[in-house]
Amino acid sequence: MHIYDSVKKQKLPFEPITPSKASIYVCGPTVYDDAHLGHARSSLSFDLLARILKALRYDVTMVKNFTDIDDKIIKKVQESKQSLEEITTYYIARYLEDMRALGVQESDIEPKATESLEAMESMIQALIDRDIAYVTDDGDVYFDVSKDEKYGSISKMVGDDEDNQSRVEHTSQKRNPKDFALWKACHGDEDICFDTNFSKGRPGWHIECSAMIEKHFTGNNQYSIDIHGGGADLLFPHHENEASQSRCATGHELAKYWMHNGFVNINGEKMSKSLGNSFFVKDALNIYDGEILRNYLISIHYRNDFNFNEEDLLNSKKRLDKLYRLKKRITPTKASKPNIAFQKAIMEAMGDDLNISVALATIEDMISATNDKFDENPKDKGLKKETLANIEFLDEILGIGGKEPFSYFQIGIDEDTKNKIELLIKQRDEAKKAKDYTASDAIRDKLTAMGIATMDTADGTVWEKI
RNA sequence: GGAGCCAUCGCCAAGUUGGUAAGGCCGUAGAUUGCAAAUCUGCUAUUCACCAGUUCGAGUCUGGUUGGCUCCUCCA
CATH class of the missing domain: 1.20.120.640 (Anticodon-binding domain of a subclass of class I aminoacyl-tRNA synthetases)
Known part of the structure; x- marks a missing residue:
């Protein structure tokens, strides 16, 4: 098995840290909305990977998390009057339902950030104790990027901040613009907060994944897991930050291999909320069967960008x-x-x-x-x-x-129509037997008009929905 | 401004360490069929955005040009 490592930028033989075992962690969705085609593609990419590794007799442990604490979710809570748990439970179920329709095999573990708070707290505490992270007056905890000399090794984003015209907003409390939040203190009473030694608040996005990986994998003294996967957009800053905080907290690298899947574009444009062209899996499933969608979405190499359009799907x-x-x-x-x-x-x-x-x-x-x-x-x-x-x-x-x-070719046809079709085919067969081709062709035209194609085989006539 | 990716037939798309262009769709000719459909067979890029270089030999390596795209902000 060879896989392309998007950090080393080369195809490498897969040599797991423990022979015949494969540990994979994939960044799953933030559950505040329905899954879109991008989620589907990521999920499908690593589903294929897991299937191949299993067929190669690897003992695969696939972990895909749910980010169920996040600013966007909190915003939705405030807007909707529903509780955080109601919202996340709903979207997790929706996500799993959509992925099931696409034939994605279930992950072995599907951890939620809210169930891993202790692991996060202890990891943050360890970083504070080592003076790698610092607590601000507000109670926020930031990771001090300058303490990790290997920071940048994942994304190769060497940042000379003088020249960096990035649109990152600089928080005055940060020591370095590149420092990122491990913990965000809560400000109002309505905030969703968790109590810790350093402050009441909630975790930053990056620490969630690091903590869940440490919680669910043992690894060895070099790496926590074999493969870390996710969308190409996560390479920086998410995976860079994850790798850095894990490295500093555990003393070893997070993952031996990194894999990133390409984007899904809709008719040539990046799918995004601001462009208003998000294509949800559920909407696609309303039009196309899950297997047909799956077949289409896996038909292009996982690293390439995917240009979703009906012509290619057909x-x-x-x-x-x-x-x-x-x-x-x-x-x-x-x-x-x-x-x-x-x-x-x-x-x-x-x-x-x-x-x-x-x-x-x-x-x-x-x-x-x-x-x-x-x-x-x-x-x-x-x-x-x-x-x-x-x-x-x-x-x-x-x-x-x-x-x-036979049912594959009859997807979306109800019993009544089916009976009608089969009756017509029977009539056509009789006309054919009588060599009344004018009549049989007329029936065939009728079926074609209904969107049904007929095929005469040695075993009789079969039909398909066009 | 910084970092990186891509450019192969009308469309989609493969192409290990450089060795002389997979496959699918479409089109087309034929076999088969009452006619179709389905199925099978043949044909369909002397050429890989462009220019220059390295080499006996480059789609594949190097440099440059042009044209797309991504990340640097939440993002799969």
């Missing part, structure tokens, strides 16, 4: 259709063992930093070669069993092809 759906048409040809049958060469080719592609393009090309190869053989001998039982095993293998590795093939 294109990728056509590839999935072909897989399911093949599955129709072999149904019903029982799976035997997947073809070894096929399995190996897929694993090699995906083992190369999740090279999905090569994997998809391998699938196309398999599909056309198998169709070719079935054209010769439609009843090849051995091939049917192997093909089903191949497809089940794809379901395991990529999370596609797991549906019953």
Whole structure:
């Protein structure tokens, strides 16, 4: 297995800190709104990673957190009259529901920041004790960036502050503009506060992840975890800060490998609230089936930017259709063992930093070669069993092809319509038998108008929703 | 201002350590079909934004030009 380390900027062989085990921590969402396509892509990227590692027999521990204390959530609490817990519980459930629809396997641990406050407090306290963090008169706690000589090693953001025209607002209480908050003291009575030795307040964003990693992973004396993942936008400052505070608190590096997934753009524009083009997963799921969306979202390498548009989605759906048409040809049958060469080719592609393009090309190869053989001998039982095993293998590795093939082509069609379609097809078959092609073609036109395509096969007519 | 990424067929998109351009969509010709659809087969970039260099040899390395994009503020 090779993965691209976005800190070292090169593809490296995956050598876990503990042989045959893989510990992964992915920055999850801040739960104050529904999940958008960007969340989906991140989730899907690391879902693929976990699936491959599992198939390679690694004992994978996947942790994806929920940031459930945050200024944006607090703002929502103040606006909505709901409690923080009501809001976060709701959006966590919504997030999990959306990801499930996309076929994302559940993480082993899904920690919440609010459940890890003790770990945060002790980490902050350790940093204060070592004089790496300082408490201001207001009770805020800041991390003193100048105390960590390795600060900047993650993002390579070497900051000469004189020249830095960043738009960071400088707080007067900070010793250094680059210092970041570990703890924010609360000011009003309505604030959401937690009591600690240093002040009443709430944690900064960065410390949440560091603390949750220390809480859930043991690591070794060099690293806490193998892989730390997240969106490309988190590299700086979030991951830089995480790495720095963890390094200073634990004496070793946070992660051996860093992986970052690219963005999702909508029709060429970055998705953002200010542009008003956020595309929520739930809205996409209203239009497209989860598996079709998944197939589309994983079809482009996780590090590339993803330009979401309907044309490409339909294109990728056509590839999935072909897989399911093949599955129709072999149904019903029982799976035997997947073809070894096929399995190996897929694993090699995906083992190369999740090279999905090569994997998809391998699938196309398999599909056309198998169709070719079935054209010769439609009843090849051995091939049917192997093909089903191949497809089940794809379901395991990529999370596609797991549906019953006839229902796949009938997604979104209700029982009444289905019965109507099947009646028409029966009438058409009778007309065909009587060689009344004018009548049979008229029925086919009617079906086409309904958005239904028909296919005459040796075993009778089958139909698909176009 | 600072840091970094990208540019391959009409569209999407692969391309290990440089060795002579995967795959899909679309298009097109054919096999098959009552006709279609589905399926299969053939064709579809002498060329990788542009210029120069290194090399026996570069899409792949170096320098430059142009054009996109991201981060430096919450962000997946």
